[in-house]
Amino acid sequence: MMEFLRQPWSWYVAGTIIGLIVPVLLIIGNKHFGISANLRHACAACFPANIKFFKYEWKKEIWNLFFAGGILAGAVLAVTLIGNPAPVQVNPLLATELVRYGINDYSNVVPKQLFSFESLFTLRGLIIMVGGGFLVGLGSRYAGGCTSGHAIMGLSDLQLPSLIATASFMVGGFIMANLILPFILNL
C-alpha cells in the first residue's frame, strides 16, 4: 500500500479527486472553489490603503485562507509520509532544452538552479520569481480568477467567460514558455 502511494499518481486519479473538491466545497458550506482570491484577502487584511477594491469584509472570506493553509499542510504531509524520492521524469526534449540553460537538477518541485534565495540576486532568478509572481497576482485578479476559479469551477458551471479566461491563460503560457522564456533563461 505504501509503495503504491509513494509512486507518482496518475492524471485520472488526481483529476478525479481535484474535480470532487468542487462539489465537496459547495456541499459543506456553499463555497466556490478558488484560490487566487486569497491574494486579494491578503491585500485587504494587510495593506488596504483606502483602495476601494480592498475595502470589504475579508474576515468573511477566511475559509479561503484556511483552504490555502490546508494545501500547504497537505504538501508537507505528502512529502514527509508518502514522498517519492525519485526525481521527476520529464520528456527528454525538455531535459535537452533545459540543460542548455544549466538546469539539470530534478530533485525538487522547482529547479534549484532557478528557485533559490541566491538566485533572487541574479537577473533571471529575479524575473522568474518576482516578475512571474507579480504577473500571476495581477493577471489572476484582472481576469477574476485563476486556474481553479475559472478553469475548474467556472468551466464546470458552463460559464463562457471562464472558457475565455482559460483560453487566455493558455495563450499567455504558450507565448511565455516558447517565445520569451528561452531568452530569460539565457540571461
Add this chain to the structure above:
Amino acid sequence: MEENINKNLPDHSFTLNKMAGDLTDTDFELRSLDTICVNESEKQHPWWYNFKYAAVGIVFGIVFVKAEVISWFRIQEMFRLQSFHMYGLIGTAIVVAMISVALIKKFKVKTIYGEPIVFHPKKFNKGQIIGGITFGLGWALTGACPGPLFAQIGTGAFVVAIVILSAIAGTWVYGYFRDLLPH
C-alpha cells in the same frame, strides 16, 4: 431556515450598502459577490468550523504533490505540448466537477446545513482576456498557479514565499490601477 434568513437580513443589507460602491457593474468578481451574500451563513458558525476547509485543502495539497502538479517541469512540458499529464488531469477534474455541478443543480442538492447551493453567472469583460494572458505569462515563468504556490512552500521550497509576496503585490497594483484599466 426562515428564521436564519430574517435574522441575517439587516446585516445583509448593511453589507450591501457598504459594498455598493464596490459592486458597480465594473466589478465582475465572483469573490466580491461571495463577500456580500454567499457567506451569510458564516456568521452562524464559530470560526473553527473553517477547519473543514483546511481538511479539504490538505487533500488538495497531497494530490498536488503526488501527481506532480506543482512541478515547474510539468508546467513547462504542458506549455511545450511535450506531455499529456496536465491536460489529462485538468480535463478529468473539469469533467468530474461538471457532472457534479449538473447533479447538484438537477437534484437541487442542499448544503449540509440545509441551505440551497447557489451559483453566480459570470459576466464577460475584457479583463478575462487581458488579465488571462497576463496570468498565463506569469504561470509559465513560476511554473505554478496560486494553489500550487502554497503547496510548493510545503515541500520545502521556501523561496516560493517570495513568489507569493510578489503575487500579492501584483494583486495590490491591480487594485490600485483598477479604475484606469480596460474592463
